[in-house]
Amino acid sequence: MHKLTLRVEDKLVNNAKKYAAQHGKSLSQLVADYFADLTCHVTEDEPLPPLTQSLKGLLADAGIDDADKDYKKNLEDKYL
Numbered sequence: 857m858h859k860l861t862l863r864v865e866d867k868l869v870n871n872a873k874k875y876a877a878q879h880g881k882s883l884s885q886l887v888a889d890y891f892a893d894l895t896c897h898v899t900e901d902e903p904l905p906p907l908t909q910s911l912k913g914l915l916a917d918a919g920i921d922d923a924d925k926d927y928k929k930n931l932e933d934k935y936l
Contacts (some may be wrong), residue, residue: 860887908935 864872869883876883904912915928 862887904936912936 872886873883876886879886881889903909
């Protein structure tokens with residue numbers, strides 16, 4: 857296990873400590889959980905959940921204009 861030093865504004869640290877206490881965790885555990893979430897990715901070999909799989913490609917031929925294409929791309933990046 858490594859020790860990590862972060863430079864963070866006092867107000868943010870205080871708010872994070874309150875949040876951690878309310879959720880029964882340490883601040884270190886919150887940061888570790890966040891880092892774990894950042895590095896957890898679905899691989900190509902790992903199947904998508906059934907609901908997600910059933911929705912995949914649903915909008916491919918929906919005639920979406922340019923404004924909606926950015927939103928669609930954002931959703932695909934976030935959930936696929």
